[in-house]
Amino acid sequence: MWQALVRWFHRWTSPKIFYQISRPWIFWSSVAAIAILAVALTWGLVFAPVERLQGNSYRIIFIHVPSAFLSQAIYLAIAIMGLVGLVWRIKLAFYAAKQCIPIGASMALLALVTGAIWGKPTWGTWWVWDARLTSMLVLLFLYLGLWALHNAMERQETGDRAAAILALVGVVNLPIIKFSVVWWNTLHQPATLKLTQAPPMHISMLIPFLMAIVGFYLAALAWGLSRTRLEILQREPNARWVREELDQLGSAR
Amino acid sequence: MTLTAVIQGIMRRELQLAFRRRAELLNPLLFFLIVVSLFPIGVTPELARLSEMAVGVLWVTALLANLLSLDLLFRSDFDDGSLEQQLMANVPASLLVLVKVVTHWLVTGLPLTLMSPMLSLMLALPSEAIPLLMLTLALGTLTLSLLGGIGAALTVGLRKGGLLLTVLIMPLFVPVIIFGTGAVSAFIDQLPWLGHLALLAAMVTGSLVLAPLVTVLALEIAVED
Incomplete structure (x- = not known):
């Protein structure tokens, strides 16, 4: 049983086999993501009841919170994949880690933008130096730093390993950043700007909310897998199966 | 060779190299002086308002001055190959x-x-806060040198690493800035400030232990390349 699991995992670490077996995963996770998100967002944005204190403006939570969750989860995933790549020298882990950076960065940006849009009607301002906003901003900076480091390196292998180290340093630092920002904020900021303490959610809001989170995760999975597939084609142009695949893709057009 | 002899040897070499390029040693100090004096010109010459932002301006400018000089930490040793030997x-x-x-x-x-x-x-910082400012700055710049060393090692193979180094390291440095400036501001406002200082010291200690290990990893990548 355990052996089978290990072997199954090892199959995923070969770029060629990954390229083949990830295709159905992408298909099914994107189908599921589209279906779940369609239900969750229609329910959340149209049918869920109006919130008692915030009126309709709370509805952005169905996009805001999933993207914020994802942006943090993806950073953790990048650090873990970087560690896997550094320790076991698995190239594919580096490819996937690299291609997760833009996804995580866009999720962080989406969380910040939706947060700003939500902040305007509820707090009366687009931006406050609140603890959570600030740590999300720092997270976005960390993503941008990783991407900049990748792009600065002439040899991509060096960029992979350098970015893995930076991601690991960042992931150790993230809890410290969060903790320090919370303290800084509570020292200096009047309590009026506290994040709205929503009352416990009613079930008619909770179900689409949880569905939206699952849908975002599935969409990110599909997106990450397909970006990693492209990265494989780009990074291993001399492998014979890659050339054959590229020929086939070219002739199909 | 004993360990102390090794430490002395490296330190003597580094100091000698630094003092052979005395003009470069002045650059961070000039940067600090000039950028700080731009703030009254750019924001306000009113002393009352300047003293409110003095701690932050001094801290951030000192860190930038320190960070910009860090780019050269391993560069010349890397370029002439002595880093590999070391x-x-x-x-x-x-x-x-x-x-x-x-x-x-x-x-x-x-x-x-x-x-x-x-x-x-x-900048009209209350003068009784100056000793504490100096203490926090000493600890803060040391932490920055340690963390920045990681960044300098990651970018050592690049021709122009200076700006990238700032982009990589400054986000990691948010907690140090918060507790460093927090200690001084709390002292000025007559609030308890020892906790901030203790956390700042904890971060210095932690990075003294961990940062060199990570820096070595990063240098090995650069040297292998």
Whole structure:
């Protein structure tokens, strides 16, 4: 049983086999993501009841919170994949880690933008130096730093390993950043700007909310897998199966 | 060779190299002086308002001055190949890095700290806060040198690493800025400030232990390349 699991995992670490077996995963996770998100967002944005204190403006939570969750989860995933790549020298882990950076960065940006849009009607301002906003901003900076480091390196292998180290340093630092920002904020900021303490959610809001989170995760999975597939084609142009695949893709057009 | 002899040897070499390029040692100090004096011109010459932002301005400017000089920490050794020899030498590489970073702090962070009282007078910082400002700046610049060493090692193979280094390291430095400036501001507002200082000291200690190890990893990647 355990052996089978290990072997199954090892199959995923070969770029060629990954390229083949990830295709159905992408298909099914994107189908599921589209279906779940369609239900969750229609329910959340149209049918869920109006919130008692915030009126309709709370509805952005169905996009805001999933993207914020994802942006943090993806950073953790990048650090873990970087560690896997550094320790076991698995190239594919580096490819996937690299291609997760833009996804995580866009999720962080989406969380910040939706947060700003939500902040305007509820707090009366687009931006406050609140603890959570600030740590999300720092997270976005960390993503941008990783991407900049990748792009600065002439040899991509060096960029992979350098970015893995930076991601690991960042992931150790993230809890410290969060903790320090919370303290800084509570020292200096009047309590009026506290994040709205929503009352416990009613079930008619909770179900689409949880569905939206699952849908975002599935969409990110599909997106990450397909970006990693492209990265494989780009990074291993001399492998014979890659050339054959590229020929086939070219002739199909 | 004993360990102390090794440490002394590396330190003497680093100091000698630094003092052969005396003009470069002045650059961070000039940067600090000039940028700080731009703030009254750009924001307001009113002393009351300047003193409110003095701590933050002094801290951020000192850090930038320190960070911009960090780019050269390993660059010349990397370019002439001596870094590779040093990493192969029969000395713990993390010790070597630690001594290098501390020496760098002695010739940049420490002078910046010693210069800060004069600049804090220009920004009308309450004078009783100056000793604490100097203490936090000393600890903060040391932490920055240690963390920045990681960034300098990651970017050592690049022709122009300076700006990238700032982009990589500054986000990691948010907690240090918060507790460093927090200690001084709390002292000025007559609030308890020892907790901030203790956390700042904890971060210095943690990075003294961990940062050299990571820096060695990063240097090995650059050297292998």
